[in-house]
Amino acid sequence: MELAVNIVLLSLLVTTAAALVLVRGLLASIMLTSIYGLLSASFFVIMDAVDVAFTEAAVGAGVSPLLLLLSVAVIGRHEARNAGARPLFAVLLVGITGALLIVGTLDMPAFGRADAPAHLHVAPRYLLLSGEETGIPNVVTSVLASYRAYDTLGEVIVIFTAGVAVILILASGTHRGSARPHSAPVDTKDPHTILQVVSKTMIPFMLLFAFYVQFHGDYGPGGGFQAGVIFASGIILYGLLYGLPAICRVIRPPVVELCSALGVLVYGVTGILSMLQGRPFLDYSVLADDPIRAQQIGIMVIELGVGITVASVLIVIYYAFANQFETNGN
Amino acid sequence: MDILSHFNYWVVVVLMMLGFFIVIARGNLIKKLIGLNIFQTSVFIFYISTGKVIGGSAPVLSSDIQLYSNPLPHVLILTAIVVGIATTSVGLALVLRIYRAYGSIEQDEILEQSRQ
Numbered sequence: 001m002e003l004a005v006n007i008v009l010l011s012l013l014v015t016t017a018a019a020l021v022l023v024r025g026l027l028a029s030i031m032l033t034s035i036y037g038l039l040s041a042s043f044f045v046i047m048d049a050v051d052v053a054f055t056e057a058a059v060g061a062g063v064s065p066l067l068l069l070l071s072v073a074v075i076g077r078h079e080a081r082n083a084g085a086r087p088l089f090a091v092l093l094v095g096i097t098g099a100l101l102i103v104g105t106l107d108m109p110a111f112g113r114a115d116a117p118a119h120l121h122v123a124p125r126y127l128l129l130s131g132e133e134t135g136i137p138n139v140v141t142s143v144l145a146s147y148r149a150y151d152t153l154g155e156v157i158v159i160f161t162a163g164v165a166v167i168l169i170l171a172s173g174t175h176r177g178s179a180r181p182h183s184a185p186v187d188t189k190d191p192h193t194i195l196q197v198v199s200k201t202m203i204p205f206m207l208l209f210a211f212y213v214q215f216h217g218d219y220g221p222g223g224g225f226q227a228g229v230i231f232a233s234g235i236i237l238y239g240l241l242y243g244l245p246a247i248c249r250v251i252r253p254p255v256v257e258l259c260s261a262l263g264v265l266v267y268g269v270t271g272i273l274s275m276l277q278g279r280p281f282l283d284y285s286v287l288a289d290d291p292i293r294a295q296q297i298g299i300m301v302i303e304l305g306v307g308i309t310v311a312s313v314l315i316v317i318y319y320a321f322a323n324q325f326e327t328n329g330n
Numbered sequence: 331m332d333i334l335s336h337f338n339y340w341v342v343v344v345l346m347m348l349g350f351f352i353v354i355a356r357g358n359l360i361k362k363l364i365g366l367n368i369f370q371t372s373v374f375i376f377y378i379s380t381g382k383v384i385g386g387s388a389p390v391l392s393s394d395i396q397l398y399s400n401p402l403p404h405v406l407i408l409t410a411i412v413v414g415i416a417t418t419s420v421g422l423a424l425v426l427r428i429y430r431a432y433g434s435i436e437q438d439e440i441l442e443q444s445r446q
Contacts, residue, residue, distance in 0.1 A: 002384075003334060010341040017368050026360055033364055040371050048388040048399035056374075063420075064415050071360060071422045075429050079358045080436045086377065090355035102340060110335035113382030114397065119383060123400045131391045139401040140408065148405060162416035169423040186377045190421040220390060225412045242360045265427040287379040310412055317419045318442040324426055 008246050009043045029055060030068045050221035051140045054213065056228040063259035063314060066236060070321040119177045134291040136218045136299065144223060145299040145306075149282045152302070153267055156309050160264050163313035167257075171319045196241050206234035219294070224303035228310025236313075236318045244322045253319055256312045263309025270301050336380040345372035357437035359425045363418060370414050377403040 016036045020029055044053035058314020109116035126143055134142040144152055214227030239247035271282040279286050284298025343369060348430025381403035425435055432440045437440035 007334075007337065007358050010338065010375075014341060014344055014348075017345050017352055020364060020368065021348055021352055026358070029361060029364055033367065034370070036368065040375065043375065044378055045384045048386060049378045049404045049407070050380065050388045050390075050402050052374070052378060052411065053409050055408055057412050059415045060371070063419060067415075067419050067422055068360065068364070070333075074426060075360070075435055079356075079361060080438075090351055094347045094351045097350065101343040101346070105336055105339035105343065108336065108339055111338050111379060112335075112382050114383045114386070116380070118380050118403075123402050125400050126401060127389065128390075134410065137391040139391060139398070140404045140445050143401055144408065152409060153346045155413055156411050162413075165420045166423045169420070169427055176333055186379050223386070223408075225408055229412065230362045313416060318415070320423065321419070321426075 008040060008045070009046065013039050013043065015123070022061070024079050025077060026068075026072045026075075026079050028064050029079075030072065033068065034065040037064060048231050051138075051223065051226065054221055054226040055229055057107065058202065058226065058233050062233045063229065063236065066240070067317065067321055070318075070325050072152055073325045091201050093132045121143065121246070123126055126286050133292070134295040134299065138218055138220060140221075140223075141217050141299065142295075143301070145302045149271075149302060152306065153282070156264055156306055157268055160260055160309055160314050163260050163316045166317050166320050170324060192241050199237055199241050203238055204235050206237070207231060210234065210311075214303065215300075216329075217303055224306030224308075225310055227303075228307045229305070229314065230312035231311040232318070235315055237323060239318065244319070244326050251315065253316070256315045256319070259308055260312035260316055261309075263312065266305035267302055267306065268297060270305070332396060341375070342372050342379065345369075345375065359428065359435040359437065360422070363421050363425065366421070367414075369432040374407045374410065377407050 013036065016039060019132055020032050020093070021037070023029055023032065037056060040060055041053045041057035042093055044050075044056055109118075126139055128141045128149065130139050130147070131137065134146055136142045178312040210227045210231035213222035214224060217223035217227070235247065235251060238250070270284075270287075274283040274286045275281050282298075284294045285291055287297045287301075288294040349365045349367070349369030349372060351360050352368065356362060356365065381400035383397060383399045386397045386399040387395045389398045389404065391398075428440065429435050432443050434440060434443075
């Protein structure tokens, strides 16, 4: 049964990707991208990767198409038909590369085998001991925030840097300084009354759910990355329906910009706290006398830092893009 | 069952090549980014497929479950997705700047303009 669902979902993914190759016109492409994201999230659930599915559902089906839509709203949805030189050459190149990769997969261990090399190293130790060592049932959370906390710090810094880069790239020459939206009077004509009423009842629950995902991440699927993305999509939904000036009054751009740095700071300071007590960077054992308790505190603080940074960077990026749209639209 | 044992990997290769094709054969910069996204997701699907154990369960520890899927690929891909959207938006920001400078996001037109 599981395998049948697997095959159906993968076939749908290939169909969507093929449609993306054939279709011309950016609006249709973006809708297909959103479908593609939703399908891959469903696929991740079948593969037991519930944490990944959470993230992909919010990013692949939500935030990513939204940013694409905002860009297309600025640029226009037209896609040139004759574009792309030498399709024959491209087909040939893709065909050869694909064939070589397929030959490569023949040496891979069969799908789903418990004795595949990937399952024999490190992972069994995490599954066996992480429960005792951290007292946290969700292995993905304990690996992410404790065993591999260095990697995660790197990822959070990359996300922060991307946020800074977007602000720098989109900062316009005429308005000095930033890509920050400028306050403008709220548009009174509302073309989306039904959507606004419906979303108004939904958004509080989305934000509440984000907090649940954040703080329940130790015991079930969830954590800072997922919570941050869900929180940001709730805010972005509000901004989309009520306009940029309205959302800017609720969440002020300078505050989010500050918060995106604050999350990284919380993460880094936790690491430095252990260094000050003569322990290695990000060693949580200094945070409490009981080692398990210390692990739990450390993981919670770090996940909080991740959540703050991810949510604020996505909101900052949304502000920068929406601002392009508003200034171009007028 | 034998054919199925590598089905996921083949689908990954097909998706990857479709994404690759869009990147090299389409001139529209936003379309290229969408292609890059498909390419990226195919890698995610590859990692997650590798982590799956048939009969296993999601890696949330419980006393009555014996077999779990591998949590390590999940951790890697979870963070990769969020980093992916962050880098995609940097790409989109660059596209917007290119549009502002050249008034077009079609590769041919941009190249033509910069040759002049």
